[in-house]
Structure formats: C-alpha cells, structure tokens
Amino acid sequence: MNKGQKLLSKAKKIIPGGNQLLSKRSELFLPGYWPNYYKKAKGCKVWDLNNKVYYDFAGMGVTACVLGYSNDDINKSLIRGLRTGSMCTLNATEEVDLAKELLNIHKWSGMAKFCKSGGEACMVAIRIARAFTNKNNIAFCGYHGWHDWYLATNMSNSKNLDKQLLPGLKTKGVSNTFKNSIKPFLYNDINSLKKIFKKKNNNIGIIIMEPMRGVKPSGNFLRKVKLIAKKNNALLIFDEITSGFKDNYGGLHLKLKVNPDLAIFGKSIGNGYPISAIIGRKKIMQVAQETFISSTMWTDRLGFIAANTTLKKLKQLKINKKISIYGKMIKKGWKEIAKKNGIKIGISGQDCIPYLRFDYPNNQEIMTFFTQEMLKKGFLAGAQVATSYAYSIPVINKYLEATNIVFGKIHNCLDIGKFPLKGEIKHSTFKRLTG
Numbered sequence: 001m002n003k004g005q006k007l008l009s010k011a012k013k014i015i016p017g018g019n020q021l022l023s024k025r026s027e028l029f030l031p032g033y034w035p036n037y038y039k040k041a042k043g044c045k046v047w048d049l050n051n052k053v054y055y056d057f058a059g060m061g062v063t064a065c066v067l068g069y070s071n072d073d074i075n076k077s078l079i080r081g082l083r084t085g086s087m088c089t090l091n092a093t094e095e096v097d098l099a100k101e102l103l104n105i106h107k108w109s110g111m112a113k114f115c116k117s118g119g120e121a122c123m124v125a126i127r128i129a130r131a132f133t134n135k136n137n138i139a140f141c142g143y144h145g146w147h148d149w150y151l152a153t154n155m156s157n158s159k160n161l162d163k164q165l166l167p168g169l170k171t172k173g174v175s176n177t178f179k180n181s182i183k184p185f186l187y188n189d190i191n192s193l194k195k196i197f198k199k200k201n202n203n204i205g206i207i208i209m210e211p212m213r214g215v216k217p218s219g220n221f222l223r224k225v226k227l228i229a230k231k232n233n234a235l236l237i238f239d240e241i242t243s244g245f246k247d248n249y250g251g252l253h254l255k256l257k258v259n260p261d262l263a264i265f266g267k268s269i270g271n272g273y274p275i276s277a278i279i280g281r282k283k284i285m286q287v288a289q290e291t292f293i294s295s296t297m298w299t300d301r302l303g304f305i306a307a308n309t310t311l312k313k314l315k316q317l318k319i320n321k322k323i324s325i326y327g328k329m330i331k332k333g334w335k336e337i338a339k340k341n342g343i344k345i346g347i348s349g350q351d352c353i354p355y356l357r358f359d360y361p362n363n364q365e366i367m368t369f370f371t372q373e374m375l376k377k378g379f380l381a382g383a384q385v386a387t388s389y390a391y392s393i394p395v396i397n398k399y400l401e402a403t404n405i406v407f408g409k410i411h412n413c414l415d416i417g418k419f420p421l422k423g424e425i426k427h428s429t430f431k432r433l434t435g
C-alpha cells in the first residue's frame with residue numbers, strides 16, 4: 001500500500017466514502033493504486049505523499065484549474081486579500097467588480113448573484129426561476145449537483161438519471177415534496193423535451209441544461225429548446241459550471257450563439273477557489289429580493305478576488321484560445337497514435353476538455369490499464385483531460401509519447417485477450433449526458 005492508500009483507508013473510517021467528491025475517489029481511477037492525496041500542486045505538476053511527481057492529465061482539479069495549480073498571480077492577489085481581511089462586517093468591493101465583468105461579457109444579462117459551489121448556484125437559479133414563473137416543475141438534461149430538487153427525479157422513476165448520471169442512483173433522504181417535479185430529456189433529442197411539454201398540466205417553468213458537454217448541438221438543438229421555453233413561458237437556464245470560460249472567454253453559449261434567461265458559472269471562474277455565480281435578465285434576477293437567498297460565506301472576499309484575477313488573466317493572455325489549441329493537439333495525437341497502434345477509440349468533448357473512450361466492450365478495464373500504465377510513466381491520466389495554461393507543447397508531447405507506448409501495450413493485451421491489472425477494474429464514473 002502506498003502512503004496515499006494507507007491514509008485513504010484511515011479516512012474511510014471517519015469520513016463517509018473517504019472524501020467529499022465522488023469524482024475524486026480512487027475507485028473511479030485505479031482502485032487500490034491511485035495516489036489519492038497530494039502534498040503539493042504547482043502548474044500542471046502534482047507531488048504525492050511518497051514525493052512522486054506526476055503531470056496532471058486527469059482533469060486539473062475536476063476541470064477547475066484552467067490557469068494551473070497555485071498560480072503566482074492569483075496567489076499574490078489572495079495574499080493581499082488575506083492581509084487586508086478576507087471577512088468583515090462590511091461588504092467586499094471585489095464583489096461589485098466581478099458582477100460588472102460578468103455582465104459586461106454577457107450583454108444579455110443584467111444582474112448577478114454569487115455563492116461558493118456549483119450545486120449551490122444551481123439551487124439558487126432554480127429558486128429564482130421558480131419564484132419568477134410561479135411554476136413548480138422542471139425539465140432537465142445532464143448533471144446539476146447533489147441537491148433534492150435534482151435527485152428527486154429518481155423518485156418518480158428510479159431510471160430517470162440512468163442516461164444522465166449513475167445508473168440506479170438512490171434517493172434516500174430526498175424529500176418527497178419534489179417527487180414528480182423534475183423530468184429528464186436527452187441532449188440533441190428535441191422530441192424528448194417536446195414530450196414533457198405535451199403532457200397536460202405539466203406545470204414546467206424551467207428548462208435547465210448544459211449548452212454542450214461531449215458532442216456539439218446538432219439540428220439547431222439549442223435554438224429549438226429556447227423556442228420551446230418561450231412558447232411555454234418557461235425559463236431557460238444554461239449550467240456553464242464546467243463549460244464556461246474554457247473554449248472561449250465567457251459562457252460557451254456565447255460561442256454557440258444562443259442566450260439563456262439565466263446562466264450559472266463555477267469551477268474555472270475562480271481557478272478552483274470557491275466561487276460560483278448566477279447571472280440573468282434583470283427582471284428575473286430581481287425576484288431574488290422577493291424570496292430568501294442568503295449566506296454568510298457567500299460574502300467571503302477571497303473567492304471574488306480569485307475570480308477577478310482569473311478573469312483578468314484569461315482575457316489579457318487569451319488563455320481560452322491557447323487551451324483549446326492544446327486540446328486539439330491532444331485529440332489529434334490520440335487519433336494518430338490509436339491508428340498507428342491499431343486500436344479503436346472514440347473522442348468527444350469540447351476541444352479544451354477532450355474525452356477518450358476505448359471502443360471495446362471492456363472499455364472500463366482498458367481505461368483502468370491505461371491509468372495504471374500512465375501512472376508508472378509519471379502521468380495522472382484517465383478518460384478526461386482538462387487542458388490548462390500550465391501545459392506546454394513539450395509537456396503535451398511527453399504525454400503523447402507515453403500514451404503511444406501504453407496504446408502499444410493495449411494493442412498487445414487486446415491480442416492476447418488479457419489486461420494485467422494490479423487491482424480491480426475502476427468503477428464507472430457518473431456518466432455525463434454526452435461525455
């Protein structure tokens with residue numbers, strides 16, 4: 001057992017599941033052999049408890065750290081914030097600066113609110129939208145966090161999240177009140193949404209979805225969704241927690257040219273510091289004053305500072321363009337290397353968040369083997385890469401060289417029909433709608 005595994009087994013005795021986020025569990029990467037904990041993270045490098053150093057090609061902090069880990073400019077601005085007080089009876093001016101910038105980027109919006117996590121921001125948007133429309137029910141597509149309003153979909157049909165999230169997700173502890181209030185539809189399947197609205201007395205006032213996850217919208221999908229929302233007096237919410245500020249400066253919807261009524265941001269707007277945002281049309285957002293949405297920690301100054309510095313850097317250095325170029329390099333590299341080694345793969349995702357799939361019935365087993373072998377070569381690697389400004393062309397080339405060797409091994413294992421795994425096959429991560 002490595003030190004990280006030892007600590008995890010202790011952690012599991014005092015923390016349910018061992019940690020706070022499903023996506024960081026070792027079972028989803030390399031059961032029994034994933035390093036689990038880090039001592040230090042800087043740029044795109046991670047030091048584990050055994051002082052082993054890895055390049056992070058496994059998501060860069062669950063896609064949050066576009067600028068890389070422990071970015072010097074963000075650190076400097078945060079240290080200034082700490083020295084001048086991160087919490088106070090009065091409010092932080094940086095909150096207003098962040099609102100101004102987000103509204104300036106998204107000209108269709110007129111007001112902003114802030115909180116800390118993505119799931120929380122989704123909850124805030126849902127509350128505002130419900131208050132505005134006076135309608136209780138929701139049509140959704142994709143993943144939007146852990147809250148009751150969302151998980152409740154599995155109360156009316158235990159398979160509702162199967163095509164969006166983990167199959168068989170349990171609703172233990174979720175309030176009955178929300179049963180039958182939230183209906184799933186599928187990405188790029190407009191009929192699945194139409195069906196929901198066709199039902200008499202559907203009372204749907206909200207459509208919430210990611211503008212894009214793995215595959216591009218086709219057949220004018222987003223425009224059609226917007227039309228359905230308009231026709232039915234429902235609000236359209238784009239959840240941009242993962243898609244926002246990556247391929248472009250702002251929500252991906254700007255690039256896709258469809259504006260929602262409300263949009264939600266998290267993760268990369270603060271380069272991983274706790275900050276999330278909801279923006280929306282003014283007359284909708286103002287309804288937040290007619291309900292109660294309020295929290296002490298949402299006023300913390302450091303999240304605003306981190307976001308302001310992150311956005312400034314993203315804009316000035318045109319980082320979004322750069323990370324998309326890196327992502328394209330990786331996608332092209334995977335394709336060429338797979339062809340060279342005679343293995344079948346699938347590639348999806350925004351350019352800056354490429355996903356890799358092995359097109360074989362034992363994809364999970366092959367992916368576990370890929371992670372195991374890449375780890376030996378000094379890479380944290382799995383199905384998803386989130387490109388970062390901390391990458392460089394030489395680092396990506398190193399990753400592709402290692403990938404080439406491992407793809408060669410995969411070819412040989414496919415030939416003999418056996419993958420020498422040290423531990424168990426990884427569990428399947430929560431499945432995104434298109435990822």
Ligand SMILES: Cc1ncc(COP(=O)(O)O)c(C=O)c1O
Nearest residue numbers: 117118119143144145239241242
């Ligand atoms: C689209 C989307 N919505 C909501 C969330 C939940 O955000 P958080 O984990 O910060 O609560 C995520 C996180 O992966 C996400 O990708």
